[in-house]
Amino acid sequence: MMRNFISVVTRHWISLVGAIIALVAVVLMLTLVGIQMTGFRGGAYLGILTYMLLPMVFAIGLVLIPVGVMRKRKLDAASAALHEAQAPGLPIIDLNNEHTRGVVLASVVIGLLSLVLLAGATYKGVHEMESVAFCGTVCHTVMEPEHTAFQRSPHSKITCADCHIGAGADWFVKSKISGSWQMISVALNLYPTPVTSPVHDLRPARDTCEQCHWPTKHVGDKLQVKTKFADDETNTESKTVLVMKVGGQQGSASTGIHWHVDRGVEIRYLTDPTRQNVYDIEMTTPAGKKVFKTEAAPEGPTEWRTMDCVDCHNRPAHVFYPADKELNSAMDDGRIDKTLPFIKREGLRVLQEGKYASKEEARAGIAREVEGFYKTSYADVATAKAAQIKAAGDALGDIYSWNVFPKMKVTWGTHKNNLGHSEEAPGCFRCHDKKHTTADGARIGANCKTCHAVLADEEEDPEILKTLRP
Template sequence: MAGLEDLRKNWLRPFFFYGNNRISLIGGALTSASALVLIGFWVVDIFGHGGSANPYLGIIFDLVLPGVFIFGLVLIPLGMLLRQRQLKTAGQVPSIYPEIDLRDPVFRHGIDFVIVATFINFVIVGTATYRGVAYMDTPNFCGRTCHVMAPEASAYPVSNHAGVACTECHIAPGIPGFVHAKVNGTKQLMMVMSHNYPTPIMADDKLPAAKFTCLNCHNPARYIGDKLLVKTSYGDDEKNSMTRSLILLHVGGRDNFSRLSGIHGAHMGHIEYIATDSTHQTIPWVGKTNDDGSVTEFVSTDAKGPITGKKRVMDCIDCHNRAAHSFDTPEEVLNRDMSQGSPSASLPFIHKQGLLLLKADYKSQEDAASKIGSGLESFYRSQYPAIWNGQRAQIDQAAKTLSVIYSRNVFPFMKVTWGSHPDNIGHNNYPGCFRCHDGGHNAKGGKSITNDCSTCHNLIATDEPNPKQMADLGLQ
């Protein structure tokens, strides 16, 4: 009992006496409010209801709120020290500190202040935290606030996944995914703040497996069957000669009889691979698990020595690796935009000149916009003055379109240029399918991974001005 009485007289009484000042009371309110918000978040996180998987969530709950908590703790002794000095200077330090009594109006006023301030701070901090987390779940924060993500932010709005939040694809569910996201997000923030980030920024192995993300919305087993693709191309001649190619793509899937077919069906088994580069463009080893449980190993003839590395299970994103951030090649995007009317194919050599301007080196996107416009103007002024005088509006529109094409695909400050981000769908512009289906991945028994074109598609027409099949199908 003597020990409790000593604690009350020598510690608790002085603490409450000197702590009854605005600075200490504000510190106590800040500490209490941040502690309540943190505890509330931990409860939600543990029980897994309503929590956010935002990768920057760790910044708030691991850095900001603990910082507010510590700041409040620092204010408490700081206010007490200042009050003690003030009373000493005025000679008002009591020989016996007042009793701790709720009936004391001064003491009760201090307690009331802490309670009210804590409640107000809790509402403010809690609301700000919730709104901050909600904002950080938006593509606007991920792509616009962080300037180094400008390439991805530019490609996202024109992708098929423009309505999907960044966190839906980039963050795996559950505690492991949440912890990884917090650690990785905080690390990325530190890299940006210290200007120590890679250029360009590559996806590498950071994305979670498709079963945690893609399959929440997509069913790879759904039977799609065949899909007709029509590709329009323009020549580099004066008339920008137009041709079309028709491709019947065997997407396949699982039909009503549970039979697997096509591209999706062929890749729905358990397939593993080893890549020797971070972007998985070089794959020297592939392992396919057969129905009887045995594994057939395919080794590339280009492999030198034993193949080592991490075995990865093939899934959707090994082919659909640019699902939401696809960057075009200059040929593809120019052909596509010309087929939609701008640049106008009526402008002589616009395809050839457009490609030359798109592929030129520029210091910045602003520099590109200026030089693309002046380059097109100079060409038509000098080579086709009649076209320049008669089709000025079409030339200006062509310059704007070319500038937009460049601004969506090339970012000099991040060293993102044509081809920086390979797309594994197809095999015309990047290795893609040919990473494995190149005819050079062989098993010990002599079996090879097929490179028969008809397995995946049939070329119905190739670079024909007026394919008869299009007329037969009513497409022209």
């Protein structure tokens, strides 16, 4: 039977080439699977080779086999037609013929085996495409900023697909189609730098975030203690203490910040594509509908957007921090020695003013700058605390490479965080700005106490902490 099959397959060069391609691909595939089963993890590229590229090559080989067989049959038929006036249009499969039986049987067996193999590989390949390694590293340069930030985020143990695709077939297909387009745009260098944000066709939060976070969970008040350092010689340390009124729904109605996503509350707003400017706001609650207006939207593209988790938590997995915040936390947790004179001021200076073409250049340049500062201004410190100065240089290099990506044109403030209000991003103040009013003059609350109690604002030794941490 096998001999018959082989003789049919090898009679035309196209099917012969197809058979060889398929055979080589399958052997390589099985070898790589075997290697990976022994525990070897080659990273995303090995997965793509094993479960996507080789199966494609295998499938191409398989398709070539019948093409060659058909060609051969046509040639045979053509020469037969010279002898007989009527050549049959389609092959006659005569199962009484032992040779034909063998070929048909072998084809069915090999066909079924191939199908199983391809189905398995496709399944594995699709999973591969949803792994963090695939999303974050295959398009390395393009996704590097998001992948880097993701690894430091509270979500570093879930996958990109949990938020960017979610469950269900329709979004799965949608994501594979847009994913294919993205692969092409990466291959042809058509992608925008930086990658466009916000993501306009992001799946609504109710299908993603709310699969893991109970949206009506009552969070209540949340205490926040922030440590800050000033830019004087001693890097004067201070504390800011806030009680965030997060709230959240448990009963029928709630107050607090999470009120915006309560059942029965819908807030729609007119905004420009950056979502940083908010014009008309339409609020629907069980009590009725209110419209808040401010200056009219300017000419140009606008969109109506319904508020969900992502309008405040727009950087749950990709937080790019301002240099000031990064320095405060590095000094607070000891990565940078807070007793080094002027380290806060100098750190900020080298992070924000330095222009570097690559990360390696940045690390070297930053370390050199910091060392240089102490050598010229504090020669005694430069020798006494050489190790601390070196560590500070390294930590500053880390901070830079977590937030600045020259190749993608991502730098301080490129991706704004809407969870709060600051000079870089108005966040809550896009709506809570005392300018949005209803026709009868009602405003959206902008009193500091609407959202939090500020128990201490940059105080060196606040009373409240003596009570909370005696």
